[in-house]
Every structure is written in structure tokens, then in C-alpha cells.
Amino acid sequence: MSKHLFTVTSLNTYVKSLLSNEPTLQNITLKGEVSNLRKYSNGQYYFTLKDDKSRIQAVMFSNAIYSLTFNLEDGQEIIVTGDVSLYAQAGTYQIIVTSAMQSGLGNKLLELEKLKKKLYGEGLFDEQRKKPLPQFPQVIALITGANSAAEKDLIENLTRRNPLIKILVFNALVQGEKAPEDLIRALNQSKTFKPDLLIIGRGGGSIEDLWAFNDEQLVREIAAYPYPVIAAIGHEIDFTLVDYVADARVSTPTGAAELAVIDKVEIQQHLMNREDSIRRSLTLLLQSHIEKLGNYAKRPALINPLLTYEKYEERLINLRSNLSNFYPRYLNEIEQNITVYGDKLPNLLNERLRNYSELLDKLNLGLRSLGPNKVLKRGYAYIQNEHGEVLTSVDQVNISDIVQIRLHDGKIIVSVKGKE
Missing domain, CATH: 1.20.5 (Single alpha-helices involved in coiled-coils or other helix-helix interfaces)
Structure with a gap:
């Protein structure tokens, strides 16, 4: 018999601590089919995850449920992330789910991550390539769903902030398989009007609803768009590839209007401040000239x-x-x-x-x-060869050469008989 006597509660508590302290069983990813789903009014979901051979109990609390992008139903195949634990009162082990996605969507998210890394490697998301927003745009193009809440919010807020702004609306599909192609059409159409700024946006929705804004060709078209682009897609927690490639990103269409246009009240206040500043400067200048005139008058x-x-x-x-x-x-x-x-x-x-x-x-x-004749009269002479060159050395003549000896009153022509 074991030396340690457990109670049922102590055993379950001990096993729960073992599971909770095992790193391999924390933050795991698990795939299975939802069955026996029970949704309680206190904001908790209880269900079973199963495959063809086994099953495990699962629980989701309100914070995890809030982050769901789809409506959880029986029969769905999902991928969950969570921690393995033990429900001590019942003695059953379970997984506490922290996030969940539909199984097919999981593969799409993996492909999306690959595409994101590819585009990032090409520099499409670099801050250096992004264009600055104009301070006072005069023409703003909008690409959004026809008669959508996003379109209404953008037009109302842009007009309220600056009624002089010219707004060009290009409606397009914002979800579904044909949405990327239609959004690209609207982009190309808007370019012909040469707007100062483009806002592309839609309201919130599930990740599937926003999937069109992850299309590779759409992202590349926005990267090549010749004018600044603001992305206003979904809510604060929603991020698409269009958000990364746009020159600026906001969480709501209303935020896009606030970023794009300075409020007329702010402009009026700025002009009033400038007017006061100019008035004070002119007053000081006038006083200075009056003082100078007074000094001149004295x-x-x-x-x-x-x-x-x-x-x-x-x-x-x-x-x-x-x-x-x-x-x-x-x-x-x-x-x-x-x-x-x-x-x-x-x-x-x-x-x-x-x-x-x-x-x-x-x-x-x-x-x-100092003249030569004076020297010659004193008994000196100089010798020249037959070419008239003055001789200064015996080496300059040979035996039988004819030379001239110049005296002060004439010359003597002699033949050389010998040299010493």
C-alpha cells in the first residue's frame, strides 16, 4: 500500500498542478471538431473537441469569445490555442481555449504570413518608401462600398471638417472573391483624376470579410499608386496587408477623415492667432516709427x-x-x-x-x-693659326703648320719647325 494517503480532492489538485506546470501542455495548438456546444449567459462556452478516435472537453471564457472572428457552431472543424488543465471538481481534464480559428482559415493564415514576409522582403512595407500626406488637400478620392456606413462616415466627417474639400467617390466591392479585382478597377479609375489623397476603407467585420484586402495584386497596386494613400479598414484590432503598404493607417473611417483634413475650426483659430501676431507686430513697428519721428522733430x-x-x-x-x-x-x-x-x-x-x-x-x-695695342707696344704679341684663331697652347699646332705672330705694328708669318 502507498505510504501517502490522498483524498480525491488532493489528488485532483495535485494532478492539476502537474498539468499546469508542464510547459509542453501550455499554449498548445489543437485541431478537432466541435460537438455538444453549450453557450451560457455568463459569457462562457463549453464544448467537446473530437477526432475519429478521441475527445477532450474544452472551455472558452469571455475574453477569448470576444476575439472570435466567426460564429462557433457544432460540427465545425477548428484549430484552437490554449492550456491543458484539470477540472478538479469533476476530475476531468480539459483545454482552456484562448483563441480559435476555422480549420480552413488556418491554412489561409499560414499562406498570408508567407506572403507578408515576401512583400516585406521586397521593401513594400518600408517606411522610407511611403509618401507624406499633404497638409491641405483639395481633392480627396474615396474607395469604399456603395451606400455603406463607411462611405457615409467619410463624407460626413470630411465635409464637416472642411466643406471646401472636393470629394470623389469610387464605389467597389469590399468583400468576396471578386472584391480584389473590383478594388483594383476603382484604384485605376481614381488615378485619372489625380487626387491629392486617396482613402480606401470599409467598416469592421470578420477576418473572412476583410480577406480581400490581403490580395497580393491589390497590395502591389497600392504600393505603385502615385498619390498618398490612407487605409481605414475594419477596427483597431484588424490588420490587413493593405494597412501595411498604405502610407498611413487608421482604425476607422472617421479616423481617416480626421487624419486627412485639418478641421476648419483649427484653421480659423490658426488664422486668428496669426492675425493677432501680425497686429501686435505692426503696432510695435508703428510705435517705433512714431518714436523716431518724435526724436527727429526735436x-x-x-x-x-x-x-x-x-x-x-x-x-x-x-x-x-x-x-x-x-x-x-x-x-x-x-x-x-x-x-x-x-x-x-x-x-x-x-x-x-x-x-x-x-x-x-x-x-x-x-x-x-687697357686696350690690346697698348699691351703689344710693351713687347707682347699673340699668335693666330691660318684660320685667324688665337692660339693659347702648343697642343693647338702641329709641325709645319703656318702661323701668324701679331705685333703692335704688323704680323710675321712663320712655319712651325718644332714644339717643346
């Missing part, structure tokens, strides 16, 4: 201009008098200098010429004493 020239005129007239008369006295004296001094220097100038020139003549004679005498 100047003597403006207080009594005749007195100022007489003062400057007197100065002008004095200047004229000084000039009339100065120039005769100045001219007289110049004439006296010309007379004095005119008498001395011939003597100065003659003396200067005599000095230069004596210097020239001395230089000429020196040059003559």
Missing part, C-alpha cells in the same frame, strides 16, 4: 530751419572769403619760387654737364690704357 534743423540755414550760409561766406585770400598768396609764392629757381637753373645745368664731361674723360682714358 532736432534744431526741424524746430527752426531758417536759423540752421543762416548758420550754414555764414559758414559758406567764410569759406569763400578764405579761398579768395588763400589762392592769390599761394600763386604769388609759386611765382617767386619760379623766379628764384629760374635764375639758378642755367648755372646748375652747366655745372652738372661739366661734372659728367670730366667723368667721361677719365673713363675713356682708363679704357685706352
Whole structure:
């Protein structure tokens, strides 16, 4: 017999703790068919998940039920995520479901994730490629469902915020298999009107309702759209690939209108503030000029201009008098200098010429004493070959060469008999 005696409650509590503390059994993904579904008024679902051989009890609480994107019914094949636990009172183990999706949708979500990674790798979701929204758009294009609540909200809020905005509406299917093609048609049609801004949107719905906005071709068309795009699809928790590729994303059509257009009240307030600022600046400028004019008015020239005129007239008369006295004296001094220097100038020139003549004679005498004839007269001579070249070395002649010996009064022609 076991040494430890359990009660039923303690055993169930112990087993529950084992299951709850086993990481492998937490946050698991489980696929099965829904059966025996019971929906209680307290916001809890109880049902059985089964396959062809086994079954397990399941429970969903209100927070998990709120996140469902489809209506849970018996017979549906679903994929759930949750934690394995034990309901201690009944001694039955179960899975506490935290999220659920339809089985077929699970495969679609896997494909969507692959597409998302592919487009992300191509840079379609990069912030650097996104276009800035215009501050004051004049023409806004809307792509949304015909006569939808989203269309009504967008038009009402855009018009309320700025009634001068021109709104172009391009209706298209926003869910179903043909929706992507119709949305692309509306995109191409809107481009021809060259809007300042495009808003593409619809109201909330299940993930299946919003699936058209995950279409690859639609995403690429929006990426290539030449004007800024705001995506307003679903609610805050809904994200599609169009949300990632758009230049801006908001959770509701109303939010799109608020992002796209500045409220006229804000513009009016801004203009009033600018008017007050300009008025204050002009007042200060006017006061400054008035003060300057007051200072100018205190100047003597403006207080009594005749007195100022007489003062400057007197100065002008004095200047004229000084000039009339100065120039005769100045001219007289110049004439006296010309007379004095005119008498001395011939003597100065003659003396200067005599000095230069004596210097020239001395230089000429020196040059003559250094001339070649003077040297030859002292008994010197120089020798030339038959070509008239002066010889300075015995190596320049050979035996029997004819050379000329130049003296101061002539030359002697000789033949070389030998060299030493």
C-alpha cells in the first residue's frame, strides 16, 4: 500500500498542478471538431473537441469569445490555442481555449504570413518608401462600398471638417472573391483624376470579410499608386496587408477623415492667432516709427530751419572769403619760387654737364690704357693659326703648320719647325 494517503480532492489538485506546470501542455495548438456546444449567459462556452478516435472537453471564457472572428457552431472543424488543465471538481481534464480559428482559415493564415514576409522582403512595407500626406488637400478620392456606413462616415466627417474639400467617390466591392479585382478597377479609375489623397476603407467585420484586402495584386497596386494613400479598414484590432503598404493607417473611417483634413475650426483659430501676431507686430513697428519721428522733430534743423540755414550760409561766406585770400598768396609764392629757381637753373645745368664731361674723360682714358695695342707696344704679341684663331697652347699646332705672330705694328708669318 502507498505510504501517502490522498483524498480525491488532493489528488485532483495535485494532478492539476502537474498539468499546469508542464510547459509542453501550455499554449498548445489543437485541431478537432466541435460537438455538444453549450453557450451560457455568463459569457462562457463549453464544448467537446473530437477526432475519429478521441475527445477532450474544452472551455472558452469571455475574453477569448470576444476575439472570435466567426460564429462557433457544432460540427465545425477548428484549430484552437490554449492550456491543458484539470477540472478538479469533476476530475476531468480539459483545454482552456484562448483563441480559435476555422480549420480552413488556418491554412489561409499560414499562406498570408508567407506572403507578408515576401512583400516585406521586397521593401513594400518600408517606411522610407511611403509618401507624406499633404497638409491641405483639395481633392480627396474615396474607395469604399456603395451606400455603406463607411462611405457615409467619410463624407460626413470630411465635409464637416472642411466643406471646401472636393470629394470623389469610387464605389467597389469590399468583400468576396471578386472584391480584389473590383478594388483594383476603382484604384485605376481614381488615378485619372489625380487626387491629392486617396482613402480606401470599409467598416469592421470578420477576418473572412476583410480577406480581400490581403490580395497580393491589390497590395502591389497600392504600393505603385502615385498619390498618398490612407487605409481605414475594419477596427483597431484588424490588420490587413493593405494597412501595411498604405502610407498611413487608421482604425476607422472617421479616423481617416480626421487624419486627412485639418478641421476648419483649427484653421480659423490658426488664422486668428496669426492675425493677432501680425497686429501686435505692426503696432510695435508703428510705435517705433512714431518714436523716431518724435526724436527727429526735436532736432534744431526741424524746430527752426531758417536759423540752421543762416548758420550754414555764414559758414559758406567764410569759406569763400578764405579761398579768395588763400589762392592769390599761394600763386604769388609759386611765382617767386619760379623766379628764384629760374635764375639758378642755367648755372646748375652747366655745372652738372661739366661734372659728367670730366667723368667721361677719365673713363675713356682708363679704357685706352687697357686696350690690346697698348699691351703689344710693351713687347707682347699673340699668335693666330691660318684660320685667324688665337692660339693659347702648343697642343693647338702641329709641325709645319703656318702661323701668324701679331705685333703692335704688323704680323710675321712663320712655319712651325718644332714644339717643346
